[in-house]
Amino acid sequence: MEQPRRITDSFPRRRRGPGRPPGRLKDRKDKNKDKDKAQLKVRECPRAPSQPPPDPALMEMLRRFDLSWEYGPCSGITRLQRWERAQELGLSPPGPIRDALLEHRDNPDVTYRWDGMGW
Amino acid sequence: MFSEQAAPTAQGLLAPPSGQPPTFPRVPVAGYSDLSQPFRLGERSFCRQYAHVYAVRLAGMRPLLERRARGRWGDDIALRRLSELQEGEKCCVVGTLFKAMQLQPSILQEISEEHNLVPQPPLPKYIQPCDELMLEDELQRIKLDGAIDVQRLVTGTIVAVYGREEEDGRFLVEDHCLADLPPPLPWSGPSSDRFVLLASGLGLGSMSGEALLSTQLLVDVVTGQLGAEGEQSCAAHITRVILAGNLLSQNTQSRDTINKAKYLTKKTQAASVEAVKMLDEILLQLCTSVPVDVMPGEFDPTNYTLPQQPLHRCMLPLASAYATLRLVTNPYQASLDGVRFLGTSGQNISDIFKYSSMDDYLEILEWTLLAGHISPTAPDTLGCYPFYKSDPFILTECPHVYFCGNAPRFQSKLLQGKEGQRVLLVMVPDFSATQTACLVNLRDLSCQPITFSSFGADTED
Numbered sequence: 001m002e003q004p005r006r007i008t009d010s011f012p013r014r015r016r017g018p019g020r021p022p023g024r025l026k027d028r029k030d031k032n033k034d035k036d037k038a039q040l041k042v043r044e045c046p047r048a049p050s051q052p053p054p055d056p057a058l059m060e061m062l063r064r065f066d067l068s069w070e071y072g073p074c075s076g077i078t079r080l081q082r083w084e085r086a087q088e089l090g091l092s093p094p095g096p097i098r099d100a101l102l103e104h105r106d107n108p109d110v111t112y113r114w115d116g117m118g119w
Numbered sequence: 120m121f122s123e124q125a126a127p128t129a130q131g132l133l134a135p136p137s138g139q140p141p142t143f144p145r146v147p148v149a150g151y152s153d154l155s156q157p158f159r160l161g162e163r164s165f166c167r168q169y170a171h172v173y174a175v176r177l178a179g180m181r182p183l184l185e186r187r188a189r190g191r192w193g194d195d196i197a198l199r200r201l202s203e204l205q206e207g208e209k210c211c212v213v214g215t216l217f218k219a220m221q222l223q224p225s226i227l228q229e230i231s232e233e234h235n236l237v238p239q240p241p242l243p244k245y246i247q248p249c250d251e252l253m254l255e256d257e258l259q260r261i262k263l264d265g266a267i268d269v270q271r272l273v274t275g276t277i278v279a280v281y282g283r284e285e286e287d288g289r290f291l292v293e294d295h296c297l298a299d300l301p302p303p304l305p306w307s308g309p310s311s312d313r314f315v316l317l318a319s320g321l322g323l324g325s326m327s328g329e330a331l332l333s334t335q336l337l338v339d340v341v342t343g344q345l346g347a348e349g350e351q352s353c354a355a356h357i358t359r360v361i362l363a364g365n366l367l368s369q370n371t372q373s374r375d376t377i378n379k380a381k382y383l384t385k386k387t388q389a390a391s392v393e394a395v396k397m398l399d400e401i402l403l404q405l406c407t408s409v410p411v412d413v414m415p416g417e418f419d420p421t422n423y424t425l426p427q428q429p430l431h432r433c434m435l436p437l438a439s440a441y442a443t444l445r446l447v448t449n450p451y452q453a454s455l456d457g458v459r460f461l462g463t464s465g466q467n468i469s470d471i472f473k474y475s476s477m478d479d480y481l482e483i484l485e486w487t488l489l490a491g492h493i494s495p496t497a498p499d500t501l502g503c504y505p506f507y508k509s510d511p512f513i514l515t516e517c518p519h520v521y522f523c524g525n526a527p528r529f530q531s532k533l534l535q536g537k538e539g540q541r542v543l544l545v546m547v548p549d550f551s552a553t554q555t556a557c558l559v560n561l562r563d564l565s566c567q568p569i570t571f572s573s574f575g576a577d578t579e580d
Contacts, residue, residue: 072174076167089178
């Protein structure tokens with residue numbers, strides 16, 4: 001194996017904001033996390049390192065896309081939906097963001113908006 | 120207009136029955152297309168906030184308003200965002216209006232127990248002289264003062280204001296403009312007289328039986344079972360019937376059974392069940408003879424938020440066997456014979472009436488057309504689906520007939536626009552109260568009320 005794997009590798013790492021309650025709310029990311037935990041004993045961790053984790057520069061670019069006010073509110077919709085809406089309204093969002101979103105479309109950290117707010 | 124076309128041979132009722140009574144074929148349906156696709160919701164998700172609706176509304180209407188502003192105040196005016204305002208500079212800002220109203224019903228005030236207040240009873244109008252107007256754009260908001268009628272405008276309107284910022288942070292308005300009439304549609308209406316019957320507020324399920332006679336008279340006129348050959352030949356020119364909401368009466372909405380114990384309400388049936396059965400029978404009679412479009416209204420069994428989805432066809436088993444029955448959304452947009460119809464069941468107009476000083480319903484209807492939006496108060500005071508991609512209530516093209524159901528009385532007006540728009544504004548009256556329906560002539564966009572009054576025990580006639 002390339003690197004020693006630990007049992008905690010199956011828990012995806014989350015950035016936690018200050019003062020967030022441990023038992024959390026309705027986000028779809030939580031469902032993924034619980035699913036991972038439940039299936040821990042039965043099979044391998046679902047996030048096998050076959051797909052490379054997205055690099056921090058990409059996450060930073062996506063975060064800046066979320067927080068730019070020109071493209072409207074970012075909560076409650078996926079980043080791709082927000083990008084397409086901005087495109088239809090003629091606000092010309094940057095193309096590389098869409099390519100990155102489509103490339104990593106199965107990674108929930110990438111497709112949903114930045115979790116810094118906690119909801 | 121309608122009865123002038125009566126066939127001259129109206130002697131059929133005074134002669135013995137003939138072997139072959141004259142028949143009048145109804146004018147055929149030509150060129151119908153349903154354009155209310157933007158108002159149909161597929162998968163509905165309510166996990167979103169309403170900020171998206173306001174954001175797409177502003178982003179969608181901003182280019183149009185900037186064009187209007189340049190046309191009105193000169194090409195060289197400065198268009199600024201609120202964050203770029205400089206004190207004392209004359210400029211133009213495009214944004215959304217917000218009216219801070221003291222009497223506006225607020226759920227937080229209602230449930231606040233520490234004040235021990237009785238919740239405010241519903242008032243006909245919630246305006247007060249101390250209301251304030253704010254202009255909001257994507258990032259900031261500013262208080263508006265000056266030449267702007269605070270009482271008349273409502274929250275959610277997109278407006279362009281021209282003026283300057285004062286020292287204390289208010290914006291002194293010298294002039295303002297709305298989106299104005301949308302661009303006109305080409306006219307390809309019919310060359311002969313074709314009529315569309317608009318009726319709303321049938322109010323079935325109410326306890327009074329007087330309205331039922333009028334409803335039956337309406338159905339009989341449309342299906343040609345009333346009158347002699349003259350009236351029948353006129354009725355043959357009616358190509359369509361549009362029922363604009365409130366098919367059921369408000370009495371069917373009583374929610375007493377919800378608070379009662381279950382053993383007391385076991386055998387009771389909701390009042391709307393009987394009313395829907397009556398509606399089914401009435402629609403059956405109509406559908407055998409003429410295409411009918413049924414729009415839901417405030418008291419009908421469909422969702423509460425705008426856009427209301429069509430009634431489900433399993434509620435109308437007898438009538439939905441006919442292809443002439445079309446269950447459509449509220450608001451409804453369609454092209455009949457080349458004439459574009461757009462209308463609602465009245466919730467948008469009555470909501471603006473509550474929060475604005477405008478008293479005349481026709482004036483409010485005209486104002487929504489000039490503001491370029493069917494219902495600017497949604498989602499603030501009128502329930503609305505949380506759209507995120509686009510606001511389907513923005514008017515992009517000027518309809519030929521713009522109607523609103525459930526008005527207190529019949530009103531109509533032909534509006535001429537600067538760019539060649541011709542719009543017939545129709546306030547369709549509440550049938551259960553006024554027994555009046557409207558006939559719109561598609562050839563020349565004229566409108567005529569038709570009343571089905573019956574003689575009650577207390578009338579003097």
